[in-house]
Amino acid sequence: MKEMTVKSTIKNYKVYISNNLNEFFDVIKTYENNGKIFLITEDIVYKLYKDTIKSIESKVNCSTFCFENGEENKSIDTVKKIYDFLLENGANRESILIGLGGGLVGDIVGFTASTYMRGIKFINIPTTMLSQIDSCIGGKVGYNYNGVKNLIGNFFNPQFVYVCPHFLDTLNDKQFKDGLGELIKYGVIDSQEFYDYIRNNYKDILMKDKDKLIYVIEKCLNIKKNVVEQDFKDTGLRNILNFGHTVGHAVEISSNFDISHGEAVALGTLTALKISEHKFNISTDIYNSVEDLIKKLGLHTTCKINDYSSFIATIRHDKKNDDKIRFVLIYGSFGDYKIKVEVSEDEILRALKESIDK
Numbered sequence: 001m002k003e004m005t006v007k008s009t010i011k012n013y014k015v016y017i018s019n020n021l022n023e024f025f026d027v028i029k030t031y032e033n034n035g036k037i038f039l040i041t042e043d044i045v046y047k048l049y050k051d052t053i054k055s056i057e058s059k060v061n062c063s064t065f066c067f068e069n070g071e072e073n074k075s076i077d078t079v080k081k082i083y084d085f086l087l088e089n090g091a092n093r094e095s096i097l098i099g100l101g102g103g104l105v106g107d108i109v110g111f112t113a114s115t116y117m118r119g120i121k122f123i124n125i126p127t128t129m130l131s132q133i134d135s136c137i138g139g140k141v142g143y144n145y146n147g148v149k150n151l152i153g154n155f156f157n158p159q160f161v162y163v164c165p166h167f168l169d170t171l172n173d174k175q176f177k178d179g180l181g182e183l184i185k186y187g188v189i190d191s192q193e194f195y196d197y198i199r200n201n202y203k204d205i206l207m208k209d210k211d212k213l214i215y216v217i218e219k220c221l222n223i224k225k226n227v228v229e230q231d232f233k234d235t236g237l238r239n240i241l242n243f244g245h246t247v248g249h250a251v252e253i254s255s256n257f258d259i260s261h262g263e264a265v266a267l268g269t270l271t272a273l274k275i276s277e278h279k280f281n282i283s284t285d286i287y288n289s290v291e292d293l294i295k296k297l298g299l300h301t302t303c304k305i306n307d308y309s310s311f312i313a314t315i316r317h318d319k320k321n322d323d324k325i326r327f328v329l330i331y332g333s334f335g336d337y338k339i340k341v342e343v344s345e346d347e348i349l350r351a352l353k354e355s356i357d358k
Helices: 023-032 043-048 050-059 076-088 103-118 129-135 165-170 173-178 180-190 192-200 202-206 210-230 237-242 245-254 261-280 284-296 308-316 345-354
Strands: 002-006 013-017 037-042 062-067 096-101 121-126 140-145 148-155 160-163 326-330 337-342
Touching: 002 210, 013 023, 013 210, 023 121, 023 160, 037 043, 037 050, 037 076, 037 103, 043 050, 043 062, 050 062, 062 076, 076 103, 076 140, 096 103, 103 121, 103 129, 103 140, 103 148, 121 129, 129 165, 129 173, 129 180, 129 210, 129 261, 148 245, 165 210, 173 180, 173 261, 180 192, 180 210, 180 261, 180 284, 180 326, 192 202, 192 210, 192 284, 202 210, 210 237, 237 326, 237 337, 245 261, 245 308, 245 326, 261 284, 261 326, 261 345, 308 345
Parallel strands: 013 160, 037 062, 037 096, 096 121, 121 160
Antiparallel strands: 002 013, 140 148, 326 337
């Protein structure tokens, strides 16, 4: 079992990476401390892992609550339902919430834990590629409000995160590939070396080779860990993790979430690279290579944008923007980046038409 410690201004916590879920029970015993455990998940995850959930319930003092899957349920209504469940079942300040699921579950359960009785213990068990390589660490929790992604939120660290690649075996092709958009992002912002590793091993990654998966999961989490430890509250450097997300979030919302987060990040990455070409004169070979890799991984490289005015308005609502629109861009090669680069609407429109909407 691999182990890493994530440090922040709030507290430290452990991340365990193991392909053996049984080791989870050895870890949780050190945190249980006689507090009642509440496992929160969503209906699709519950159906997939019903036996696993029953096993957890049989080995620890645990009750389970299940809410409906879907981005539309990343809302205050779901949070309130979990509050009601906790109250009805006697949850107190010694209780522990376990979030079992993808990034949506982690965000919702983490936010609930951060606010119930001013904060109770939280354990995150990510089950998707996207959540295992990215959203399971970093402390950002929250929900969507009034059409804006993650508008209401908090910074709240879990007691620990348990990453088990075994869960990825149950994902369908689309669900698994959703995480690969974030994987490409990490390759672009980290280094030529890591990007080349992804490119050279993409077939094994698509086949869910466990050694390759554990390598890229650990690598991505270490990249994020190093950034988060320097800028937990997201005031500067942490913006780099937003590469591809400014346009990506707008793609998600404009498609009414028919385009998933990871797919949208891949599309946003292409647009960010095209803007980087225009502003910093980076080589077109970078864009062409990334576009080719996205295709090799089975993700779309184009999408139709029907209403540019609404699309730009969505970008303006991004939390990273104020009265100006700001992007994370590449200025040299892989791993060379600038944050908070001011970009005009005309520059965005030109890049969109030369990248994803062509």
